[in-house]
Amino acid sequence: MADWGETPEVDWPARPDTSLALNRLGTFDWDLDSGQMHLDDTALEVLDLRPDEFSGTASGLGPRIAPGEGARLDARVAQALKDGRSHYGAYFRSRLRDGTPTWTHIQGHILRGPDGRPYRIIGIVRDAAHDPAEPGAGGEEAEGRRRMTGVVERTAAILAHARTVSDVTDTLKDPGALGHLGAISVMLGIVDGARVHLVAEGQLGSYVPEIEYTRIDAAFPMSEAVRTMQAVYLASREEFQLRYPQLWPYIEPLSVRSGVYLPLIAQGRPVGALGLLYAREGDFTAEERNLLVALGSGIAQSLQRAMLFEQEHDLAEGLQRAMLPRRIPEIPGALIAVRYRAARMGRDIGGDWYDVIPLGDGRVGVMIGDVEGHDTDATAVMGQLRIALRAYVAEGHTPGTAMARAAGFLRELETERFATCTYAEIDLGTGMLHIVRAGHLDPVVRRGDGSCHRIQVAGGLPLGLPQGEQSVGGSGYPVTSLEMHPGDTLVLCTDGLIERPGGDPETGMRELMESVRTGPVDVEELADLLCDMVGDAGGGDDMALLLLRRRGTPAPRGGGPLRVRLSPGDPDGPAMARHLIRAAVAAWGAREQADEVVLAADELMTNALVHTDGGAQISLRLTADGRIRIEVEDGSSALPQRREAGDWAVSGRGLLLVDRLAVAWGVEPRGGGKSVWCEFAVPAPPA
Structure with missing residues (x-):
């Protein structure tokens, strides 16, 4: 650089280039369309750049602009262009070739075309190191303080919305956030028992596995900040080496010249520490320390909230997993796929x-099913209700009875929660499907030919409503029956699959049916497709999905047994049994005898329910010698008596009908009760 301490002889009057050079005012010309920038010799001298070092573009100034200043200058120019101004000016921190910090001032005149579009900037660059305190570099320092304060305030505002530790670390690593404070690297450590776990490192990208975990009593600055709950300030590389020799091998290769480690204290205890590394050397002013301490306090509060949220979320997620089936059993004759997606609201x-x-x-x-709410209470109620309904089904109750009992169970819990549910039973041999619905969405069936239908299922009110409301408008939960053919797919889902923000559920249902109709045949692939549909446009609700595809052909000759439990006072039980028996008889090749078999079964069921206490169970099977065998078991040891009824008698003909219709019948003792059975011959299939 030239020696600016001597004043050369100049002409009178001085030429403009001489006047500019003596006052260290260089000029620049910036073509905005091409991006080319010209600096005169004085401008290059001010920025301590050799002509061969300058690339001829604005980015070529980067080596001489202090970290964080480039983005600020770009923003200043962009704002002037956007506002339609003709001039702009700014002070910025720069560095000479040997690293000496200094101040530089830039001022530009913006040229615009007839349409107002800027196309060129002509301006000056001058050395501002010796400007007076006001309004020169001191004004820039005040602006720098305001900028730092603004960064702290904006960072605190962003962190106020952070839900997880990942949200906190992403905010801290953002180059546009703390990078504006001049830091070249950001590190965040979280207290984990007796250790500090380094969970995030910033822009340097110098991940060091050896110091990912450090003991709180170890000789590391982050550990010391946690241990003493005092900030650790390091003003030079020598101080790094002297105070923390264990850390020095990792710092030495980097361009780090100073740093600060802030304890993150929440409710009087340390939850972690924040490390900021700088390329500048020198101590931190009292104002900078106050700002950093304020920043650390805000980060500590956000970090504690995030850690508590994640702890609650992990607990809730574990509860959710425990309440859902751990695995789906393989069912011969069916292909089943299930999916669950957590909510994006509440605790997920x-x-x-x-x-x-x-x-x-x-x-x-x-x-x-779906229990209202998005919290641990909803999950706990869901688990209890699922297990209760499963138990009622396993006891042999019909779908309608099982659903009614589940409704009573939920009312007895007194949770003030209600639930919707759909339950379906399918005989994979006959294809008979029986569905009961409690305030839930209608199921969808895709037929083997690709057509898609919404099944209108007669349903009852949601589970858990008060008894008075439950009884309004109907008696319990009616069962809807239909037939599923091989290749048909049953689709059951919760409303999270069809709800859209601000959308109509009917529109969502139509979109679901179209996706099912045009989707893949494979149930796993179809389930993935429907889940992706939720991910693309879904709302904040959780979602459950179950697909069942009937495969194979109807049951061959020889099958069963089929069992249905009958409860006193339950009209759905015998009706469902009749449906199942008729379908099974037809599937076994005895469709012509279906009426006789159903009539005999109905008589045996009626006898058991009328003449004994408690319930009964009816079973139907095709024996190895080609007979259809019906058995009705009850808990009474009293044997039935066949008797001749008078012409005007309204009862007494049950066993007489069975005797006339069946090829054989009888009674067998079963523990404390009995089993009444009858058999029908099935014609052999044609050769």
């Missing part, structure tokens, strides 16, 4: 559930 959990219940004899029960 909810009360949606699914379940698959093997019932034996080629039958399977599937259910899906």
